[in-house]
Amino acid sequence: MVWTSRDFLLGVHLIAAIMWVGGVAFIGWAVYPASQFMPPLERRQFFRSLMQWSHRPLAAASAVVIATGIWLGTAAGPINRWADVWQTAYGRVWLTALLTGIATLAWGMFVGYRKAMTVFSNEYLWRQANGGDDAPLKKAMTSIIAVQSVEAAGFVVLIVCMLLLS
Numbered sequence: 001m002v003w004t005s006r007d008f009l010l011g012v013h014l015i016a017a018i019m020w021v022g023g024v025a026f027i028g029w030a031v032y033p034a035s036q037f038m039p040p041l042e043r044r045q046f047f048r049s050l051m052q053w054s055h056r057p058l059a060a061a062s063a064v065v066i067a068t069g070i071w072l073g074t075a076a077g078p079i080n081r082w083a084d085v086w087q088t089a090y091g092r093v094w095l096t097a098l099l100t101g102i103a104t105l106a107w108g109m110f111v112g113y114r115k116a117m118t119v120f121s122n123e124y125l126w127r128q129a130n131g132g133d134d135a136p137l138k139k140a141m142t143s144i145i146a147v148q149s150v151e152a153a154g155f156v157v158l159i160v161c162m163l164l165l166s
């Protein structure tokens, strides 16, 4: 079997997509629930470090997904002119994926990350929880989950688009 540059590009696209979607999902379904067993002040420090460390690699992975997705659809795919984007089913699904990918990346970087860092930077909230009154912290964490669920909805749309493209 001969590997083409398109196969290589598809491989990079898939690895970056696994890192992006898998990374965000792993924090949501494994790290977050497991952290509930930590004392509040330790949890705050842990999450601040986790978010600061994972923010750039996740943003880089999503940029690679989008860039390779553009390439796979155009230079290495069936979209050869602007009209193909509007006039073919492939082009319309690809455009939906492109816009959803950019919106999901922007949401994660500028809304999700900032919202989480605002909560993790609010020392009073965490000291209050450490002192036994954890209701305000629970409310703040629920608002983070609500904001992050927009990113999860973006992933669902993207995966449906990929099923339609293949």
Ligand code: HEM
Binding pocket: 013, 014, 017, 018, 021, 065, 066, 067, 068, 069, 070, 072, 073, 074, 077, 094, 097, 098, 100, 101, 102, 155, 158, 159, 162, 165, 166
């Ligand atoms: C959640 C993010 C994404 C995931 C998990 C994902 C996953 C995949 C998978 C599994 C394939 C292989 C399909 C196959 O050939 O059987 C694929 C192909 C492709 N993806 Fe994505 N993708 C994502 C985001 C994007 C975005 C944002 C774009 C557009 C900029 C895009 C454009 C493409 C294109 C053009 C192909 C080639 C389809 C073809 O002609 O066969 N993808 N993607």
